[in-house]
Amino acid sequence: MDILRSIRAVLFDMDGVLYRGKQVLPGVHELLNWLDQRSFGYGCITNNASLTPAQYADKLAAMGITMPPDRVITSAVATGRYLRTTYPLGTRVFVVGMQGLREAIFGDGYFVEDTVLPELVVQGADFTLTYETLRQATLFIRGGATYIATNPDKTFPSEEGLIPGAGAVTAALVAATDVVPVVIGKPQPTMFAIGAAMLGSTVEQTLVVGDRLDTDIAGALAAGMPSVLVLTGVSGREEATTGSIKPDVIIADLPALLSSWCAL
Template sequence: MTSVVRDQLRTILRRVRGIAFDMDGVLYRGERPLPAAAALLAELAERGIGFVMVTNNATKTPEEYAAKLSRMGMTVPPERIVTSAIATRDWMRQRYRPGTTVYVLGMTALERAVYDGGYFVRAERDAQVVVNGADFALTYEKLKIATLAIRAGADWIATNADRTFPSEEGLIPGSGAIVAALQAATDRSPIVIGKPEPAMVLRAADILGIAPHELLMVGDRLDTDILAGRRAGAATALVLTGVSSLTEVQASAVRPDIVIDDLQVLLEAVRGEEA
């Protein structure tokens, strides 16, 4: 860590009271934890620095994410994990009446978030609302059902518009790839709930009981994590272990407060180490 980066990080850490982490590409890639992630979370917990996970990935429930992190040596309670599926459900319940018919094009976690509790009614061709997220079992039939409902006038909500997300194999299609297919088929665009909209970052600040400007948003994507953090009024740190590169940072109008190679750099700053 250069002295410039070290000093910048120390300045940021002095003015924040909590951290929001994206997960894919920040804490892990697929099932492989990234360097220093577990050590950093343990250090933050030991020092009483609160943290929350905010992920656009709607393929798992908070409980499933908590179990995944635990397998990697990271202890995070489900109530400290905000997914775009949960954010989408909360947004919908503020705007639609009980009994509204909904078609979900996504994984089981998204279906559970929308349908559990019976507030919304499962539907297909007669759906009043279509909700989509990433779907690892995507079929033409699912795209067809969603397309017909949207063309018939259904509202369309996307948990997020991330075109890709990082895995052990590299970047793979995300929810945004499905959004692109449905846009091509319907000539419509969805309402997008997840990052870069600021709601999830603001929710993280609420969970920690701090103001947005007292939060540091750590992510690997300029167009979602960093932009959401800036829109929420949080400090932002881009880590170069996921999607966005230093070249993209230099060419982008979206600028993080700091760019770091990996979480080891942040760990050293939290510990006050010279490197």
Template sequence: MTINFSSIRAVVLDMDGVLWSGSEILPGVPEFFAFLTRQNIPFALATNNSTKTVDTYVEKLNSIGVPARPQDVITSAIATADYISRHYPPGTPVYVIGREGIRQALAERGYPEDPDHAQLVVVGLDFAVTYEKLKTATLRVRGGADFIGTNGDLTFPTPEGLIPGNGSLLAAIQAATDTLPVIIGKPEKAMFETALLRMGTAPEHTLMIGDRMQTDITGAQRAGLRAALVLTGTTTAEQAESSEIPPDGIFESLAAIHAAWEKQIGVSQ
């Protein structure tokens, strides 16, 4: 399949595996965003990470030449807080398992943490999770609280190898409550809907650039976006090509997408 770049009016990008890999900044990042700026194409940065705040990401992005503003960064914590604000009135008490990213996002929208009276149990990745936290979440869900997860990633890569992700925490609570969580992050539609709303674009004119078939590409396809896979992350070309629904395009890197895009619109013009 091929991408008609001339029809693209906005771009959503994953970060880890697309813009950087560990501590390494990948080639062509500032040049690609300079190109988007010249073409007046808005962008959003979308990540399933719920532990970090938006300001932390903005600082890092700016340091590598990406002109990101807070409204351009959509973490799974932000998408979760946006979802909750559309479905529950401010003041609804919540019980949160998670780090600063999800706690700050909920607090800014007026959702107080109240473990004893929680009507919502919201679970994001927590590196300090304990049995007591899982117990409290289980009791609140069994008592009627709604159950929401920032993202369903069972694992995530580290220099040591794959380690438990937020999906592992959700699985424990699900097993103890016989209750399926509402999951917000990729590949679910909610995160993509947040990005489209912020950029004001239609899905068919929006390109998702990611490195993971299971989250970035599958999620984009479910939400109706065009999807480009880069091979600088976790997926090989062979894995992508053999998938049931392959991406619209497979590229070596973000720099390769930039080159293909400029070549295509240069020919058409």
């Protein structure tokens, strides 16, 4: 637990860490209050870009969790931040994606939407995807546009079950273009570094708290960030202790994390 001594900010995964389904998990309010009292920065980090940060804030508020929109870092938000530090004002962009991604790319007027000769193709999940959109994106990428994907998640959890996610759309475009995109979201380190910067922290002083080894913990390791695996979601203790992806700390839940932190 010594890694907690130097922490000044926390990035939380959401589903499986703060809540499960529509149920808030134990210890969330107590831990967030404790962080507030110590002026620690914290936010949420998620590959799911189907909602805007404001919509996520509303979703969390409905469960009694206060999280300002500017502390909700989706893969779309991270992609927008990455693009603004990499490409100049007025760069022409074609988006394959939904409202959350479109707002992150075009919301402030920095980029110009282009359906004729874009310089970038930025792709996320698209629940109303058409062949025409795939056709256009394929031709643009083959014509030289740089291809960027928000996240590699092949499936998306819905009420009906798992449905195609951003990674499934990526698979179609890779098959049609033979071009592998630059990927921003988990488990790539870019999103984690952007999250730390948005909280005014460094990667070394920002703790990642997640429930999945293959996305949350792998991304933290790639970014050089300390990590805690909570056993309230997908990955279990045996996988974490015997597998190749190893968090700094394995802990039962958020109350146990807070207790350990307070004991330092």
